[in-house]
Amino acid sequence: xxxxxxxxxxxxxxxxxxxxxxxxxxxxxxxxxxxxxxxxxxxxxxxxxxxxxxxxxxxxxxxxxxxxxxxxxxxxxxxxxxxxxxxxxxxxxxxxxxxxxxxxxxx
Numbered sequence: 001x002x003x004x005x006x007x008x009x010x011x012x013x014x015x016x017x018x019x020x021x022x023x024x025x026x027x028x029x030x031x032x033x034x035x036x037x038x039x040x041x042x043x044x045x046x047x048x049x050x051x052x053x054x055x056x057x058x059x060x061x062x063x064x065x066x067x068x069x070x071x072x073x074x075x076x077x078x079x080x081x082x083x084x085x086x087x088x089x090x091x092x093x094x095x096x097x098x099x100x101x102x103x104x105x106x107x
Contacts, residue, residue, distance in 0.1 A: 011041055017095070018042050019052060020080065020088045023062055027077040053078060061087055 022028060022036050030049060037043050056062040061084035066074045080088065 017091050023078050024080050027079045029075045029077050
């Protein structure tokens with residue numbers, strides 16, 4: 001496996017964490033999420049994002065509500081559930097601890 005393939009696997013594994021972080025900031029529409037991701041290593045497409053959001057909803061980590069839009073049909077806005085906030089908090093703690101542990105191997 002090449003370095004690019006390994007990086008892609010890590011990025012794929014982190015995408016759920018990144019989506020939870022984005023949704024935690026405020027209610028967001030799919031286009032908002034895609035825009036936030038577009039200039040990052042986590043840029044993705046609707047075909048990847050919708051199934052991920054559906055799974056997160058089935059796992060009761062996110063929820064959504066419909067909101068009328070002046071620019072067309074109603075939009076589905078996502079928010080974190082309490083369970084999603086708890087998971088994100090745990091993931092944030094793990095991420096910080098992981099960074100500390102990884103830096104120990106540099107010495």
